[in-house]
Amino acid sequence: MKTRTYNFLCIVASVLTLLINHSSAATTQNSNSSASCNRTCGGISIPFPFGIGGKDCYLNGWYEVVCNTTTSGSNTTTVPFLSRINREVVNISNAESNEPYGLVHIKGPVTSLGCSSNSSQGLKKSLPDLNVTGKGSPYFLTDEIRLVAVGCGTKALMTDIDSEILGCESSCEERNSGEEVTNSMYDGYKCCQARLPVERPQVIGVEIDATGEEGCRVAFLTNKRYSPINVTEPEQFHSQGYVVVELGWYFATSDSRFRSPLGCRNMTRYSSYTSFDKCSCEYGYLNEMSYRNCYCNNGFTGNPYLRGGCIDGDGCKEPNVCKEGSTCVNMPGAAYMCKPRPEMIIKPAKSLVLQGVLIGLLGLMVLVVGIFVLFLLIRNRRRIIHNRKFFKRNGGLLLKQQLTTTDDGNVEMSKIFSSEELKKATDNFSVKRVLGQGGQGTVYKGMLVDGRIVAVKKSKVVDEDKLENFINEVVLLSQINHRNIVKLLGCCLETEVPILVYEYIPNGDLFKRLHDEFDDYTMTWEVRLRIAIEIAGALSYMHSAASFPIYHRDIKTTNILLDEKYRAKVSDFGTSRSITIDQTHLTTLVAGTFGYMDPEYFLSSQYTDKSDVYSFGVVLVELITGEKTLSHIRSEEGRGLATHFLEAMKENRVIDIIDGRIKDESKLGQVMAVAKLAQKCLSRKGRKRPNMREVSIELERIRSSPEDLQVHLVNDEQENQAM
Numbered sequence: 001m002k003t004r005t006y007n008f009l010c011i012v013a014s015v016l017t018l019l020i021n022h023s024s025a026a027t028t029q030n031s032n033s034s035a036s037c038n039r040t041c042g043g044i045s046i047p048f049p050f051g052i053g054g055k056d057c058y059l060n061g062w063y064e065v066v067c068n069t070t071t072s073g074s075n076t077t078t079v080p081f082l083s084r085i086n087r088e089v090v091n092i093s094n095a096e097s098n099e100p101y102g103l104v105h106i107k108g109p110v111t112s113l114g115c116s117s118n119s120s121q122g123l124k125k126s127l128p129d130l131n132v133t134g135k136g137s138p139y140f141l142t143d144e145i146r147l148v149a150v151g152c153g154t155k156a157l158m159t160d161i162d163s164e165i166l167g168c169e170s171s172c173e174e175r176n177s178g179e180e181v182t183n184s185m186y187d188g189y190k191c192c193q194a195r196l197p198v199e200r201p202q203v204i205g206v207e208i209d210a211t212g213e214e215g216c217r218v219a220f221l222t223n224k225r226y227s228p229i230n231v232t233e234p235e236q237f238h239s240q241g242y243v244v245v246e247l248g249w250y251f252a253t254s255d256s257r258f259r260s261p262l263g264c265r266n267m268t269r270y271s272s273y274t275s276f277d278k279c280s281c282e283y284g285y286l287n288e289m290s291y292r293n294c295y296c297n298n299g300f301t302g303n304p305y306l307r308g309g310c311i312d313g314d315g316c317k318e319p320n321v322c323k324e325g326s327t328c329v330n331m332p333g334a335a336y337m338c339k340p341r342p343e344m345i346i347k348p349a350k351s352l353v354l355q356g357v358l359i360g361l362l363g364l365m366v367l368v369v370g371i372f373v374l375f376l377l378i379r380n381r382r383r384i385i386h387n388r389k390f391f392k393r394n395g396g397l398l399l400k401q402q403l404t405t406t407d408d409g410n411v412e413m414s415k416i417f418s419s420e421e422l423k424k425a426t427d428n429f430s431v432k433r434v435l436g437q438g439g440q441g442t443v444y445k446g447m448l449v450d451g452r453i454v455a456v457k458k459s460k461v462v463d464e465d466k467l468e469n470f471i472n473e474v475v476l477l478s479q480i481n482h483r484n485i486v487k488l489l490g491c492c493l494e495t496e497v498p499i500l501v502y503e504y505i506p507n508g509d510l511f512k513r514l515h516d517e518f519d520d521y522t523m524t525w526e527v528r529l530r531i532a533i534e535i536a537g538a539l540s541y542m543h544s545a546a547s548f549p550i551y552h553r554d555i556k557t558t559n560i561l562l563d564e565k566y567r568a569k570v571s572d573f574g575t576s577r578s579i580t581i582d583q584t585h586l587t588t589l590v591a592g593t594f595g596y597m598d599p600e601y602f603l604s605s606q607y608t609d610k611s612d613v614y615s616f617g618v619v620l621v622e623l624i625t626g627e628k629t630l631s632h633i634r635s636e637e638g639r640g641l642a643t644h645f646l647e648a649m650k651e652n653r654v655i656d657i658i659d660g661r662i663k664d665e666s667k668l669g670q671v672m673a674v675a676k677l678a679q680k681c682l683s684r685k686g687r688k689r690p691n692m693r694e695v696s697i698e699l700e701r702i703r704s705s706p707e708d709l710q711v712h713l714v715n716d717e718q719e720n721q722a723m
Contacts, residue, residue, distance in 0.1 A: 041067035041080035041089075047303050049251055050092055050104075052080075059253055062138055065089060082106065085132055085139070090244055094303060095295040100282075101248040102293070104139070108221050108245035111208050113154075115216035115238040130221055130245065131203045136289055138252040144223045145245070147194040147206060150234040151217030158194070159205035168192035221245055250284075251305060252291035264294055264304060268424065273297055278312075278332075279304040284427060285445060299334030415490030417501055422446065422492055426456055441497075445504065453504040454489060459497045474500065477573055480550070484538035486561060486571040505571070506564050510619075511557035515628055521566060525666030528623040529674065529703055534568035535560060536696040539616060543609045543692045551607060555615035556596045556629075557622055595629030595640050600686050610686035613695065617681025621645045624675055626659030642682050649679050673702045 037057035039046050051058030052065050064083040069076060080089040087106035095102045108130060132139040149156035149170055157167035170192040196204075208219040218234040223246040237243065264279040273280050281294040281304070294304035303309035315321070315336035316328035322338035329337045425446030426433050433444040441459040448454060477488035492499040507513070510531065513523055521527075535555075542550040554572060561569040596618045598611035618629060621641055629641045639647075648654050654675050655668075662671075677698055683689050690698070 038067070041065065042078040044080055044089060044091065046080065046089075047092060047094060048305050049253075059251070060136070062134075062136060062252075084134070084137075088242075094305070095293050099295070100293065101250055103142075104247050104249055105244050106247060107242040110218055110220045110237050110241060110243055111206060112234070112238045113151075113208050113210055113217045114214060115218065115235060130205075132247060133203055136252065136254070138249045138286065138291065139247045140249075140286075141196065141204070142223065142246055142248045143196070145196055145221060146223065147196075147219070148191070148222055148243075149193070149208065149217070149219045150191045150237060152190060152215050153210055154192075154217040154219065154234075155209045156192075156194075156219035157207045157209075158196075159207050160203045166194050166197065168194040250286050250291035250293055252286050252289045254289055263307060265297075268427070278310040283447075284430075284432065285447075297333060299332070415501075417490050417492040417499070419492055419495045419499075421449070422456055422495075422499055422501070424449075425454065429456075429458060446501075453506075455502045455504045457500040457502065459499070479548075480542070482538055482541050484534045484568050484570060485541075486569045502571075505561035505569050507562040507566060509558050510560040510562060510568070513562060514557060514622060514626060523661070525662040525671065527566065528662070529670065529699070531560070531562075531566075531568045532620055532623055532674070533696070533699045533703060535570060535616065535619065536692060536699050538568070538570045539612055540692040540696040543612070549609065551609060552612055552615075553607060554593060554596075555612055555619060556593050557619055560619070595642075598686070599684060608686055609691060610689045613681050613689045613692060614686075616692070616695065617678045617689075618642050620674060620678035620681065624654075624659065624671060624678065625657050626661060627657070645675075646679065646682060649675065670702055674699070677702075 036053070037048075038052045041052060046052055046065050048057075049059035050063045050065050052067050058064050062084050066081045066083045068079050068081055070079060081087065082089055082104070085106075087108075090105040090107060092104045093102060130141075132141065147156055147158055147167065149168055151170065152172035153170070155167065155169045157165065168188070170188055170190055172190055204221060206219050206221060208217060210217060216234045216238060218237045220237065220243045222243040264281040265273040265277040266283070267273070267280045268283045277297055278300045279294055279296050281292050283290065283292055285291065296302055296304050296310035299313050299315065300310040301313050302311045312330070312332060313334065314330050315334050316330045321336060322328045326338040326340055329339055331337055423429065425448050426444040429444055433446065435443045435445050435455060437443070441457050444456045444458065446454050446456045474488070474491055477486075481487075486505065487503045489501045489503060491501065507521075513521070539552065539555070542552065552570065552573065555570075559570065559572040561571050563569055596615040598607075598614040600614075601607050601611045618641065621627075622629065625641070625645065627641055627644075631641070645654075645657070648657050654672065655663075658666075658671060677690075677695065681689055681695065
């Protein structure tokens with residue numbers, strides 16, 4: 001409210017000041033606008049952050065443009081290419097106030113089949129992949145991109161899209177009598193098109209195939225605005241050899257030279273700008289890098305990425321702006337003011353009447369401002385009442401009661417965030433900031449005012465039972481302080497749904513790192529053993545070192561996060577429970593994840609510390625085998641991963657199910673020792689399982705004393721035989 005009132009009063013003050021005096025501020029050019037940097041190639045403008053020449057002419061390698069020279073006979077032409085993605089540039093434009101990002105248009109290839117004398121009929125052809133990915137890439141495919149196929153009996157498919165099969169098929173079959181033939185891009189007659197999925201990929205290939213008919217066929221990727229309304233023959237695309245593809249881009253960099261503001265209005269923090277603001281910027285994240293999206297405000301033209309690059313467009317340049325007898329005076333932005341010429345000034349006899357009118361207008365203005373301020377005060381009061389209502393409904397009183405009954409004062413370290421702080425931190429909970437979704441809510445990536453990166457967990461609309469889970473998670477995490485447990489920074493209860501704020505863990509969860517391919521980090525045996533030790537240490541702390549023993553109740557690889565140094569962090573305590581020291585178990589409704597759930601708990605509904613041990617045993621098996629707990633092949637046989645592993649141990653063929661990625665480089669003695677420990681953790685009877693402290697000590701011994709493993713394993717086998 002204060003910000004909007006301040007902006008409104010600033011506008012009024014600006015108008016009164018401009019009636020007295022008008023001055024213009026000198027602008028200073030950025031070093032990147034130096035005359036030594038070529039800004040055109042082949043008649044195409046190359047604005048900063050793009051550039052040709054030395055490294056000071058462009059932001060980084062992703063924006064480098066190479067001006068290639070080609071000679072054909074006596075004719076010499078120059079063609080601009082984006083160096084990093086090796087595509088010819090058609091046009092580059094900065095963002096505008098009505099566009100959320102800048103645009104770069106490139107030439108995309110056209111694949112053809114049967115369009116020349118040396119082409120073979122009936123063969124399948126593929127278009128080279130359109131790839132705009134890479135670490136730090138500022139480019140992305142816009143939602144206007146289409147797959148287009150032209151020709152009779154043409155089947156075109158998008159490749160490199162794992163989630164679904166997308167494509168289209170055209171036909172030249174005769175229509176029924178009276179049926180209209182439109183030759184449009186949408187009816188499948190001689191041509192067809194397909195849209196990209198909502199979750200747009202950044203690597204797309206195109207495959208073209210014939211369905212039996214002969215003739216020329218083409219397929220290509222282009223944008224809706226460049227798709228022809230009426231299609232004639234595929235030969236025209238084949239002869240041209242390219243189509244226009246539109247990419248979006250952001251100003252993204254980790255270079256400290258470009259992190260400071262350019263003097264533009266920060267629209268991430270403020271919702272509007274004044275006439276004195278020449279440019280505006282919005283901030284966010286793309287490909288793990290911060291980006292800035294800037295544009296010249298209404299009435300200004302130029303390049304917003306150069307200091308002083310946006311210049312006033314002069315609202316008086318159009319003829320006949322003011323009526324006859326008035327002189328136009330330019331104002332910042334698109335505004336102007338018409339002043340009467342000296343010879344047209346009203347005679348003194350009428351000046352008193354004019355003064356009365358001006359005084360009346362001023363009084364009216366004061367009245368309007370007063371009403372506006374009163375409206376803002378009333379609205380702010382209503383917002384405070386709503387926030388208080390949400391605070392009570394979301395369990396604020398219950399949370400206060402539970403926090404005041406805790407023995408230690410760790411809860412004072414947790415901050416109570418306001419709803420406005422978290423809206424700004426997450427771009428009003430934008431879908432672009434979503435890190436993941438689960439059964440209890442959605443997690444967003446955010447940046448606080450002090451620059452800290454956080455994970456914001458927004459709970460779903462909950463009933464009373466799920467609300468208790470949320471309050472329970474706040475209380476538990478407030479009492480936990482361990483390097484391998486995700487840290488709770490604070491919470492917000494004055495919104496419609498409760499919100500938690502955690503430290504941000506950048507490298508995702510252990511499940512994806514085990515079962516998906518990543519080039520930046522290899523899950524070697526040493527890494528897996530270290531992660532297992534860190535998880536075991538965290539659970540041992542919860543069971544035996546915390547103020548009250550805490551049972552997690554949902555240990556699984558998706559709840560194990562990896563920080564910037566790939567250290568394990570246990571997360572998601574929504575279903576966790578604390579118990580008194582003299583308690584031995586909890587009797588609850590059965591809750592957990594299939595494949596990790598303790599069978600003894602499933603039958604008895606009594607959850608003990610050994611139930612967490614069983615779930616951890618399944619995690620150990622995942623680390624050893626690299627297999628998922630749920631498998632299509634095993635599900636047909638009626639076996640989960642734990643049963644599959646125990647049978648392999650019983651038949652002495654564990655070496656056959658060790659993950660092939662670690663089999664050659666791992667220390668086999670260590671792997672077999674961990675497998676033996678996992679077998680104990682997966683015992684069907686909880687009393688025969690070790691506790692988490694014993695598990696943690698055993699894992700440390702396995703890592704530090706590989707020479708003693710063989711003897712220890714023999715002793716374990718003798719102990720089992722004795723039992």
